[in-house]
Amino acid sequence: MTATALSRGAGNPRSPGERFGKHVLFTCAALSALLGAAVIVVVALETVRFFGRVSPARFFGGLTWAPLAEEPGFGVLPLIAGTAQIAAGATFLALPVGLLTAVFLRYYAGGRTASVLNAVVTLLACIPAVVYGYFALNYVTPAIRSVWPGVEGFNGISACLVVGLMILPTIVLLSREALGAVPNSLLEEGVALGATRRRVLVRLVVPAAAVGIAGSVVMAAARAVGETMIVTLAAGNPTGPTWNPLEGVRTLTTFLAQASLGDIPTGSIEYGACFAVAAVLFLLTCGMHAAGRALMARGQRGTLGAVRL
Amino acid sequence: MVMSAPGPALPVLSTERLTVRFDGRAVLKDVSIEIPLGRVVSIIGPAGSGKTTLLRSFNRMNELIPGAKTAGTVHFQGVDLYDADIDQAEVRRRIGMVFQKATLFPKSVFDNVAFGLRAKGVEGDLHGLVEEALTVVGLWSGGAEVLDARALDLTAGEQRRLSIARALALKPDCLLLDEPTAALDPAASAKVESIIHALRHECTIVLATSDHTQAGRLSDLTAYLDSGRLMEYGATQELFTNPRNERTESYLTGRLP
Numbered sequence: 050m051t052a053t054a055l056s057r058g059a060g061n062p063r064s065p066g067e068r069f070g071k072h073v074l075f076t077c078a079a080l081s082a083l084l085g086a087a088v089i090v091v092v093a094l095e096t097v098r099f100f101g102r103v104s105p106a107r108f109f110g111g112l113t114w115a116p117l118a119e120e121p122g123f124g125v126l127p128l129i130a131g132t133a134q135i136a137a138g139a140t141f142l143a144l145p146v147g148l149l150t151a152v153f154l155r156y157y158a159g160g161r162t163a164s165v166l167n168a169v170v171t172l173l174a175c176i177p178a179v180v181y182g183y184f185a186l187n188y189v190t191p192a193i194r195s196v197w198p199g200v201e202g203f204n205g206i207s208a209c210l211v212v213g214l215m216i217l218p219t220i221v222l223l224s225r226e227a228l229g230a231v232p233n234s235l236l237e238e239g240v241a242l243g244a245t246r247r248r249v250l251v252r253l254v255v256p257a258a259a260v261g262i263a264g265s266v267v268m269a270a271a272r273a274v275g276e277t278m279i280v281t282l283a284a285g286n287p288t289g290p291t292w293n294p295l296e297g298v299r300t301l302t303t304f305l306a307q308a309s310l311g312d313i314p315t316g317s318i319e320y321g322a323c324f325a326v327a328a329v330l331f332l333l334t335c336g337m338h339a340a341g342r343a344l345m346a347r348g349q350r351g352t353l354g355a356v357r358l
Numbered sequence: 359m360v361m362s363a364p365g366p367a368l369p370v371l372s373t374e375r376l377t378v379r380f381d382g383r384a385v386l387k388d389v390s391i392e393i394p395l396g397r398v399v400s401i402i403g404p405a406g407s408g409k410t411t412l413l414r415s416f417n418r419m420n421e422l423i424p425g426a427k428t429a430g431t432v433h434f435q436g437v438d439l440y441d442a443d444i445d446q447a448e449v450r451r452r453i454g455m456v457f458q459k460a461t462l463f464p465k466s467v468f469d470n471v472a473f474g475l476r477a478k479g480v481e482g483d484l485h486g487l488v489e490e491a492l493t494v495v496g497l498w499s500g501g502a503e504v505l506d507a508r509a510l511d512l513t514a515g516e517q518r519r520l521s522i523a524r525a526l527a528l529k530p531d532c533l534l535l536d537e538p539t540a541a542l543d544p545a546a547s548a549k550v551e552s553i554i555h556a557l558r559h560e561c562t563i564v565l566a567t568s569d570h571t572q573a574g575r576l577s578d579l580t581a582y583l584d585s586g587r588l589m590e591y592g593a594t595q596e597l598f599t600n601p602r603n604e605r606t607e608s609y610l611t612g613r614l615p
Contacts (some may be wrong), residue, residue, distance in 0.1 A: 160424070234461040236420055242530055243451035244477035253463070356463055 057245060089331075098326040099321030100324060103283020108325060111196045115288065116319045117311075123322055125301075129286070130292070132300040132333075135280055136273040138209030139216055145265055147220030151262075154221070155228045155237070176216035182282030183212035190283065203285025205294035210227075211283055216269040219265075223268055227348045228262025241351065253356045268341035275337050277302035301330040359505035369433075370395040370532055370562045371416055372455075374428035378411050378420055385411045387586040388430070393532070398554070398563045400573030400594065403583035404614060409566035410458070412583065413534045416564065417453040418446055435531075451478060454530035458537040460521035467497070467512070468505040470520060473530045494560075495519035495553050514548025522553060526560075533557065535565040551576060570610060574598055576594065584604045 059066055100108070103123045111124020117157030149168070154163055189208040194200050200207075233256050255262070285297035286307045305326055313319045363407050369392035378386040384409045393399050393416075401409045411420060418439065420426045425577035432439040451474065471488040471490060480487070488505070497519055509520060518538070525533060538554060539547035554576055557563060569572055573580045574594060581591040582603065589604040601607040608614045 076552040110425070150415070232461065233422075234457070238457065238463075239473070239477075240447075241417070241419060241450055241455045241457070242474035242477060242524060243447045245447050248477055284487060344497065356465070 057188065063169065067260065079322075092172055092324050092328050092331065095321055095324035096253065099318070099325045102318050102321065103325075114299075116308075116322045121318070125326060127243055128299060128301045128326065129329070129333075131284075131298045132274055132330075133203055134292075134294060134298055135208050135212060135276075135300055136270050138205065138294065139273045140266060140270045142209060143214035143217045143269060145216050145222050145271070148224055148262060150217075150221045151224035151228060152255065156246070156250060156254075170218045170221050173214070173220075176215075178215065178278035179282070181189050181211050181215050182279040185283035186275075187280055187343050200295045200299060202226075203283065203287070203297035203300040205296070208280045208283035208298065211279050213281060215276065216272050219269040219272055220265050223265030224258075225260045227258040227345065230261055230349045231257045232354035256356050258348060261345050264341045264346075264348055266341075266342030267337050267344060270339060271334050271337035274337065275302065275330065277306050281306050301326055301333075305330070307308070314343050359499055368395050369393060370435060370440040371564070372410075372433045374433075376412075376415060376428070376429045376432060378408075378415055379427045379429075380423065386415065388589045389586075390430075391581060391588055391591060393562060393564055395577070396558070396562055397550050397579055398558050398565070398575035398577040400570075400580045401564065401566045401582060401583055402555065402568070402570045402573050402609070404602055404609065406585075407570075407583040408586040409583055410536055413536050413564060413566050415457070416532070416534055417450050417455050419450075421446075431608050435517075446456075447477070451528045452526035453532045453534060454528055455534040456518075456521050456525050456536065456538065458540050459593075460517065462509040462513065462517055462520060464508070464510055466505060467492070467507050467520060470509045471524050471527045474524060478528065487527055491523040492556070494521075494526055495523040496549065497523060513546070515542055515569070517548060518542060518546070523575055523596065531563055532562040532564065535563065538565055539567075539569070572590070572596075582609065584609070 058064065061067065089141065092179050108123050108125055110126075111122055111125050112126055113122030113125045115122040148198065150166070154166060158166060185207045189210055190200075190202060193200075193204070193207055203204045236246075236249055237259060239244060244252075268330050280298070280300055284300070286299050286303045287297040288299075305323060308319070308323050313323065359426075369471060371393040372391065374385055374390050376389045376391075379385055387518060391412075401412055403409055408435050414420045415428060416434075416439075427539055428440065434449070434453065439445070449456065452562060463473065468485075468488055471491050472484045475487055487606075492504070496514040497504060512520060519606050522533075522535075522538075535554065539550050542550065551572065554563060554565065565573075565576070570580075577594050579592065580597045580604070582589045582597065582601075584605050590597060590601060590606045597606065598610060601610060607615070
């Protein structure tokens with residue numbers, strides 16, 4: 050047997066081919082990071098410039114949002130309130146259905162039922178928002194008005210219902226994940242001690258997953274906060290502030306969608322206002338997303354302490 | 359020690375051609391066994407021989423595993439345990455089970471023992487019943503502090519005894535113990551064994567153990583399971599000193615391939 054010397058060449062991590070490949074990958078990664086950072090920087094700069102003209106106190110404290118009026122109002126609170134109204138309503142509607150679906154999928158559905166239901170829920174997540182929006186405007190709103198004639202053509206209820214439907218898959222899939230983190234032995238132990246499955250689920254399993262479920266709800270609410278198309282189509286974009294869900298509702302996102310259609314001159318104060326609103330929206334969804342992820346992660350580590358014996 | 363004969367005692371639990379499959383794979387095959395009233399029965403056999411599955415089929419716990427299919431019959435005091443109308447919660451109250459690795463609830467000792475009683479719908483003050491169960495396992499000596507102690511702060515041995523007390527609080531007719539002394543030190547094991555020995559007067563006990571010397575110390579009857587089949591079943595002393603089955607003998611003498 051003769052020994053052959055190791056060859057030097059392409060297999061070497063420092064060879065030109067390997068190094069070139071690594072540089073291409075790094076450039077792509079850097080590009081996406083840079084583009085993301087650029088968007089944030091532009092929004093931040095424009096927002097800072099806007100706050101040079103309109104004080105943050107007026108922006109965050111004012112109660113009128115009318116940047117295009119002759120006597121413009123730059124109070125963002127009505128937009129935040131509208132956003133909160135839609136997001137809270139949608140989450141409130143989606144939570145019970147979503148959580149019960151998740152429990153059913155995890156603990157009751159047999160293999161076939163589970164996979165069909167899973168496919169349907171996943172399909173819901175694939176429907177484009179504009180389709181949901183038309184569904185709200187052309188089916189849900191007329192249905193609401195037929196039983197409740199006082200409701201306007203553009204209204205918050207319809208938006209809440211359909212945004213709720215849109216965020217349902219998020220709650221179902223993430224809550225099921227949270228339930229999956231609860232050890233099966235908890236269910237077995239409770240059942241072996243003579244408790245019904247329902248009692249064990251209600252008192253032991255769901256409380257043990259509560260933190261993770263809360264995370265799924267926050268993630269879903271973050272999606273609702275950022276939702277634009279459905280809300281624009283269903284809730285319109287009234288200029289005055291409304292607190293009544295039977296009427297149209299204006300949110301951070303619908304204002305931005307409408308403003309981008311108009312011809313606001315670049316560099317004007319209204320132009321700056323759009324960026325300030327975008328910054329608020331970004332911080333809100335970003336913060337909720339981070340909080341939701343943190344809760345989900347904590348849920349994965351197990352929170353058995355929450356069981357109610 | 360007086361050896362109780364298998365004798366004509368009424369079977370409290372009996373299986374007939376019991377076969378349990380998980381996703382089509384048979385883990386128990388055609389097992390027919392009778393557990394006489396008031397006796398301690400050990401199920402021994404190598405790892406993966408189906409000891410736990412047999413134990414779990416006695417209180418319908420296998421149904422919680424997706425893909426589990428049970429064929430054959432299991433009778434409890436003459437009633438078909440797997441009848442569709444049977445109250446499963448009652449089955450598990452009357453045929454209690456202590457898992458090899460108990461999941462204690464991260465609450466107080468009292469709450470752990472009271473869980474089953476509350477689920478059963480027992481009203482009023484549960485202290486008497488809880489203290490009674492804790493006394494049997496030697497965790498109660500009159501001080502209230504043990505009731506408020508966090509279950510997870512107990513030692514491994516105490517946790518095992520607490521998990522037995524939890525099942526005992528329901529005063530089961532039959533108690534299923536899966537590897538009751540697994541992972542315990544010798545002193546803690548001895549305590550658990552003495553509890554089992556004392557319990558023989560309270561209820562019928564079926565225990566699965568991979569320590570056949572434990573089966574010899576504790577049980578009136580021993581069953582040897584191998585690859586899901588019941589190879590041999592009889593009076594413990596008889597089975598240990600004069601096994602009729604070759605595999606039983608190989609297992610008992612440590613010569614199993």
